[in-house]
Amino acid sequence: MSKMTRILVLDGSAAGDAAHGMAACVVQTGDAYSVVAQTQSAGKQAAEGIGLLAAQVLAQAGWQAGAESQPQLVGVVVGPGSFTGLRASCATAAGYALGVGAPLVGVTRGEALRPQLEALVTEAGACDGWMLVTAARRGRVFVETGQGVQAVALADWQPPAGRWLVAGDAAETLPMPDGALLRSDITTPTAEQIAHAVCARHAGVLSPRDALPLYVDPPEAKLPAAGLRSAPV
CATH class of the missing domain: 3.30.420.40 (ATPase, nucleotide binding domain)
Known part of the structure; x- marks a missing residue:
């Protein structure tokens, strides 16, 4: 059993x-x-x-x-x-x-969706890989591929060469040239x-990763409007 x-x-x-x-x-x-x-x-x-x-x-x-x-x-x-x-x-x-x-x-x-995305890439043929696009803030998105994750500003996005399978809840926002992508409804x-x-x-099939938040951007912090408090005496 x-x-x-x-x-x-x-x-x-x-x-x-x-x-x-x-x-x-x-x-x-x-x-x-x-x-x-x-x-x-x-x-x-x-x-x-x-x-x-x-x-x-x-x-x-x-x-x-x-x-x-x-x-x-x-x-x-x-x-x-x-x-x-x-x-x-x-x-x-x-x-x-x-x-x-x-x-x-x-x-x-992306690691959770990778088997499904790679199966779709294989099925499509003549495809260079997959991108998983998820929402971020201030006109940006997170783009995950098999090589890692990056945060990109949509206004500055430079599409990679080749043909890609694009999925994720923000996939529709990512500008790609005609004929350079296949869109998937996987989110x-x-x-x-x-x-x-x-x-x-x-089981060690995937490389080790700490179970900590993957912060692609550094945390934002602002000083108080009145400035920092004086050091205690």
Whole structure:
């Protein structure tokens, strides 16, 4: 009989109009992944309150504190995406992992979607690769490929040569020359896809990555209008 692994999955990465929070309890049995319980709520507030969503799905799955069954692995989407959503979801995931003594694993949106995107690239043929485009602020987007993530200003975007599969919740905003792209309606990884990437990283199939927010841009900080307080005497 195949070994079963219980995985708590959290995703608060989506930003802008697509912002939402998602929590799911997923079971891995062999090569198959099945959702036992899942809840999702739209809006920035949902991502910030992802702890409540996690508590709901754990109760629905019977994996809550004190229950006989507990998560054996905690996975979280580390970005790219919402600064606040990433901070909240990564902190919540770390708390649950510590509480149940389970490993904590982080994956990016592109890592979770990569098998599906690469399958579409292969199916399309004569395609140089994929880009996953997600919303950022101030006229910018995050562009993730198999080589990493960058934040780009749409006004300064220089499309790479070749033909690309472009997906993501902000794919329509990315200027590309006619005939240079294939658009996909794939936007957000499913709980099963996230769990698959989490297990791949935990097994060493994917290279190591800390389960910390992937901040493509440095955090913004402004000095108080009245200046800094004097040092204590």
